[in-house]
Structures are given as C-alpha cells and as structure tokens.
Amino acid sequence: MSNVIDELPPRVRRRIWRYLLLTSYAIVLFVSGAVIAIAVAGILYMNAQPDLSVWHKADLDGEFTAKSKITTFREYLELEDALFAEVKTEVYDKVPEAERSFFNRYTTGSRSDPGIWTPNWNRTFEYGDSTAPFGVLMLHGYSDSPYSLRGFGATMRDAGAYVVGLRIPGHGTAPSALKYTVADDMTAAVRLAMRHMREVLGDKPIFIIGYSNGAALALNYDIEAIEDPTLPVPAGLVLMSPEIGITRAAAYSNWQARVGDLLGLDKLAWSSVLPEFDPYKYNSFAVNAGEQAWQMTQKVQLGLDRLTKAGRLGEVAPILAFQSAADATVIANAVVTNLFDRLPSGQHDLVVFDVNRFYEAEGLLRRSIDTERLVAGPPRAYSVGIVTNRNATSFDAVLRSRAAGTEAATTTELGLSWPDDIYSLSHIALPFSEEDPLYGEDPNSENPGIRLGRLALHGENNTLSIPPTMMTRQRWNPFHPFMAERIKQFITERAAATP
Numbered sequence: 001m002s003n004v005i006d007e008l009p010p011r012v013r014r015r016i017w018r019y020l021l022l023t024s025y026a027i028v029l030f031v032s033g034a035v036i037a038i039a040v041a042g043i044l045y046m047n048a049q050p051d052l053s054v055w056h057k058a059d060l061d062g063e064f065t066a067k068s069k070i071t072t073f074r075e076y077l078e079l080e081d082a083l084f085a086e087v088k089t090e091v092y093d094k095v096p097e098a099e100r101s102f103f104n105r106y107t108t109g110s111r112s113d114p115g116i117w118t119p120n121w122n123r124t125f126e127y128g129d130s131t132a133p134f135g136v137l138m139l140h141g142y143s144d145s146p147y148s149l150r151g152f153g154a155t156m157r158d159a160g161a162y163v164v165g166l167r168i169p170g171h172g173t174a175p176s177a178l179k180y181t182v183a184d185d186m187t188a189a190v191r192l193a194m195r196h197m198r199e200v201l202g203d204k205p206i207f208i209i210g211y212s213n214g215a216a217l218a219l220n221y222d223i224e225a226i227e228d229p230t231l232p233v234p235a236g237l238v239l240m241s242p243e244i245g246i247t248r249a250a251a252y253s254n255w256q257a258r259v260g261d262l263l264g265l266d267k268l269a270w271s272s273v274l275p276e277f278d279p280y281k282y283n284s285f286a287v288n289a290g291e292q293a294w295q296m297t298q299k300v301q302l303g304l305d306r307l308t309k310a311g312r313l314g315e316v317a318p319i320l321a322f323q324s325a326a327d328a329t330v331i332a333n334a335v336v337t338n339l340f341d342r343l344p345s346g347q348h349d350l351v352v353f354d355v356n357r358f359y360e361a362e363g364l365l366r367r368s369i370d371t372e373r374l375v376a377g378p379p380r381a382y383s384v385g386i387v388t389n390r391n392a393t394s395f396d397a398v399l400r401s402r403a404a405g406t407e408a409a410t411t412t413e414l415g416l417s418w419p420d421d422i423y424s425l426s427h428i429a430l431p432f433s434e435e436d437p438l439y440g441e442d443p444n445s446e447n448p449g450i451r452l453g454r455l456a457l458h459g460e461n462n463t464l465s466i467p468p469t470m471m472t473r474q475r476w477n478p479f480h481p482f483m484a485e486r487i488k489q490f491i492t493e494r495a496a497a498t499p
Contacts, residue, residue: 049273050465052266054094055106055174056273056284062086063177064169066188073196076189080124080167087173103450105276106174111449114279121147121280122172125165127154132162134205134235134495135197139190140165141212141241142293145172147280147438148211148431155484156209159492162201166193168214170289175282178289179257179269183296186213190221191231198232205235205498207491211431212329215242215321216296219339223303226315236494238487239321240430244300245334246293253290275465278452280438283470297334304342318347320490322430322483325354325369329427336374340382346404348381350374351486353479354388355424361392365423375402375409387414387479395420397479414482426474433480440476 062083070076092106100107107113114120122145136156138149146153146165153163169189170181197206210218218237225231253271260268267273271290274283307313323335340350354371374384385401395418402409432439437447441454453475457464477483 049267049270052270052273053099053106053276054096055091055276056176056270057266058087058090058094058174058176059180060086060090060173060177063173063181064185064189066182066184070192073192076192077124083173084123091174103275103277105279112277112279113449116448117279121145121150122167124167125150125153126163127157128160128162130162130200130202132201132204133160134207134491134498135162135164135201136491137190137193137197137206137208138163138165139208139210139214139217140168140171141214142243142289143171143175143178143285144212144281149209149214151433151436152209152431152484152487155488156491159488161207161491161495162197164193164197166190168217171282172280175276175284175286178282178286178292180288181292182288183292183299186217186292186296187220187224187299190217191224194221194225194232194234205495206232207236207238207495208234209238209240209487210242211240212427213243213293213296215239216244216293216300219244219319220296220299220303222317223300223307226307226312227303234317235498236318236320236491238490239319239335241323241327241330241427242321242335242339243293243296243330244338245331246290246297246329247331248294250290250294253287253294257287274467274470277450277466279449301338304339308342313343314345316343316345316348318349318490318494319343320349320351320487322351322353324425324427324430325352325371326424327427340380344381346381346383348404349383349385349490351385351387351483353425353430353477354386356395356418356422357389357392358395358418359423372400375400379405379407381405387482389418399482414479416479416482419478422474422478424474425477425479429474429477430483432476433484434476434478436476 060083062079064070064076064079070079092108095106102110103112104110105112105114108115114122119125125146138146138153140146140148146167149165153165157163166189169185170177194206208218208221218239222234222237225233257269260266269286270284271287272285276283304313321335323332325332335350340348352371352374355365355369359365360368371386371388374386381404383402383404385399387397387399390396390398397414397416397418399412399414400409401412434440435442435445436453437445438451439453443454456471
C-alpha cells in the first residue's frame with residue numbers, strides 16, 4: 001500500500017497519511033475507552049457486593065507461615081491454640097450486635113457456631129499412637145477444614161492407623177485468613193506433619209489422603225519427597241476431587257485485589273461475599289485463594305516435568321483417585337490428561353463418578369459427558385473404574401472397570417443406586433456420607449446445630465441472603481460406602497505388603 005501512496009502527488013500523500021494517522025488515533029482511543037469502560041463496570045460490579053464484616057477484615061497474626069520459627073508438630077499445635085484464642089478476641093468478641101444471628105457462624109452459641117460441636121473440627125485432630133502399624137495424614141480442601149475428612153479419619157482409625165487430620169494454614173478461623181495465606185505456607189505445614197508422623201511411627205508406612213487442594217498438596221509433597229531424601233516418602237496417595245487443573249483466569253485473580261488496594265476498595269479482594277452459616281467451611285472466598293490454588297496446580301505440573309526429565313516419574317507413590325464427572329470447581333478431565341496419562345506405572349487406579357444417566361436419557365442435562373471412553377480404546381497404564389447407571393432406564397449403579405494394560409471392561413454390581421432426585425455428584429460431595437451429621441441427609445444423625453445436607457428452602461426469588469445454588473448443590477455421596485471400602489482396601493493391603 002505504501003508503494004501506491006508514494007506514487008501520488010505530495011499534497012495528496014500528506015492528506016492520506018494524515019487521515020490514516022487520525023484514524024489510528026481514533027481506533028486506539030476507542031479500544032482504550034472500551035477497555036476502561038469494561039474495567040470500570042467490573043470494578044463497580046464487584047464493589048456492589050454486600051458490606052464486609054469483621055470476619056472479612058480481621059488480620060490474624062498467629063497463623064503458621066513458611067517463615068514461622070516452628071520446628072516441631074507440637075509447636076504447630078501450640079501456635080494453633082494461640083491462633084484460636086486470637087480468633088475469639090478479634091472476631092467473635094467484635095461481631096456487632098446487629099450482625100449476631102441464629103445462623104451466623106461467628107455468633108457464640110448459634111446453630112452454626114462450631115464451638116457447640118465436640119470436638120471443634122476446625123482444629124487439627126489426632127487418632128492413635130506409635131503402636132499403630134501404619135499412619136494416615138489427612139489434608140482437607142480450600143476454604144474448608146479437617147471436618148471434611150473426619151469420616152475417613154475414623155475409618156482409618158478403626159482399621160488400626162495412626163491418623164493426623166491437619167488443619168491447613170488459613171483455614172478453620174475466618175475467611176480473611178485466605179487473603180494472606182500462600183501456597184508455600186501450606187506446603188511447609190505438610191512437610192512438618194509428615195516429619196512428625198515419621199518421628200511417631202519410625203519406618204512404618206505412611207499414607208496421605210487429600211481432598212481438592214489437599215490432593216494437590218499430597219501430590220506435591222510426594223514429588224518433593226522423591227527429590228529430597230530427607231523427607232519421608234509416602235507409601236500411597238488417595239486423592240478426592242483433586243485440584244490438578246483449574247481455569248487459567250485464577251492465575252490473574254489477585255490483580256483484582258491489587259486494584260482494590262490502589263483505589264481503597266476493600267471488596268475487590270473478594271470474589272464472593274456471602275453469609276457465613278457453615279461451621280466448617282468459608283462461604284466467602286478471597287481472590288488470593290484462587291491465585292494460590294492456581295499456584296498449587298503449577299507446582300504439581302512443574303514437579304512432574306522435573307521427574308519426567310530426570311527419568312523418575314515411575315517413583316510417584318501408588319495413587320487411588322476419585323473424581324466426579326460433573327465438577328464446577330476443578331477441570332474434571334485434568335486428572336486424566338495432566339496426571340494419570342503422564343504416569344508410566346500400572347500401580348495407579350482412577351475411579352470416576354458418572355452423571356445420573358437416567359436424567360441424561362430424559363434430556364435434562366445441559367451437555368453430554370463421555371465417560372465410556374475411559375474404558376474403551378487402547379490399554380492404559382492405570383486401572384479405570386466408572387460408577388454409572390446399569391442402563392439409562394435404571395437408577396441402579398454398577399462399576400464399569402478395566403485393569404491396567406488390558407482392553408476388556410468388566411461390570412460389577414455395587415448394590416447401590418442413585419437417589420431419584422440427584423442428577424450428579426459435585427466437587428464438594430465426594431467425602432461425605434448420607435449419615436454425615438452436617439452435610440448428609442439422614443435426619444437421625446447426631447447434630448447439635450444446622451443441617452446443611454437437608455437445607456432446601458422455598459419461596460420468592462431475590463428474598464433470601466443465601467444464593468439458591470448453595471442449596472441445590474449436592475453435598476453428600478450416595479456411593480460413599482463403596483468409596484470408603486475401596487480406600488480402606490487400598491491402604492491396608494499396601495500397608496501389610498510394605499516391608
């Protein structure tokens with residue numbers, strides 16, 4: 001185009017170049033204005049969230065960090081004692097009278113107060129002693145607490161294990177804690193707990209059960225232990241709803257908080273501000289937590305890359321993983337593509353909970369989810385199982401499975417079935433049974449306070465302070481008995497076989 005313009009008379013050339021320059025300026029101004037308008041709209045939208053409360057603003061000084069001068073697990077527990085005393089004085093005692101309510105977690109004596117439970121499952125818990133033949137470390141997920149794995153902790157205790165349910169830093173106290181906790185704080189706490197278990201058990205096998213972010217922490221620790229001979233190596237990993245892949249947008253979520261700091265808008269540090277009625281899980285979510293979750297997925301992937309380059313990927317501990325095919329928190333397929341398909345050994349086992357095919361056949365599900373491909377095609381280096389309907393007209397469940405290195409799939413009756421009002425599991429449902437006193441649906445379970453598994457209120461739209469999605473999301477696993485038995489078998493058989 002410039003050659004054509006150069007052949008024109010000088011006056012014409014100047015007019016054309018002036019026109020092109022002005023047009024370029026106009027385009028730049030238009031695009032810049034559009035970007036600014038979108039950014040301003042986003043800021044205004046996020047700042048329109050409900051007002052922040054004391055539990056969103058509290059700056060707790062007593063939390064463990066990677067820089068804490070803590071060298072033993074007992075010191076970790078002592079620091080935790082001091083932290084919860086600080087939570088009482090800085091949060092519970094400072095809640096304004098107008099915000100105290102029957103379902104406020106931070107109202108002392110309310111139905112959502114974790115203090116009415118015995119014990120308070122927001123705290124680190126321990127079962128057993130050094131006489132146990134093996135140990136199990138339990139790592140809960142983001143924004144929840146050791147409560148999420150208490151049921152499996154009891155199962156492993158009854159199987160003879162020494163169990164530690166670790167409270168991950170930033171959790172169990174106030175949502176504001178997740179504005180400051182970073183991935184390195186969490187990984188440092190896991191290393192401390194594993195060293196403690198080695199001190200208690202000696203050379204006896206130690207397993208890690210991790211849920212969601214706890215699963216990423218478990219896998220990251222295993223990679224660290226392979227590379228660092230001073231760390232005790234786990235004998236096996238159990239991963240539930242593992243945080244292996246999440247949306248890339250999480251990597252940039254903290255920019256929202258930085259803009260908020262610049263403009264003095266505290267609400268921009270939060271992706272959601274919701275009522276805190278769950279005694280063992282934060283409902284409000286800090287944007288920093290999203291970025292740290294992304295950092296954990298990257299730690300795991302980079303670690304697997306290093307092991308691959310060093311030819312040591314086969315040293316990853318045996319893995320038993322459970323994943324819901326429908327998962328709005330993590331990328332469900334990432335457990336296949338970013339983990340299991342990378343592993344060379346045949347000692348790993350993946351179980352996928354399918355959607356309820358009865359409702360897919362009825363045309364009620366928004367999109368089709370293909371799980372059958374996992375037991376079709378060329379043999380895989382790992383075993384695969386799919387918990388699914390016997391057929392599209394039955395609520396009865398079967399296990400479609402294929403052993404590592406084989407082509408033929410087998411079908412096993414489970415003696416379990418889909419409840420007729422549940423169309424899928426969810427990211428948060430896997431660890432909990434129907435009998436769970438908080439998240440289950442059994443009205444006979446012992447519970448001193450709120451029952452979230454049975455919470456389904458009906459009325460007019462835009463009336464409740466609780467979003468409807470928080471009541472409709474599935475909170476318990478109808479296939480929990482199968483899952484618990486599978487985990488128990490995986491751990492006890494490997495513990496018995498470990499020299």
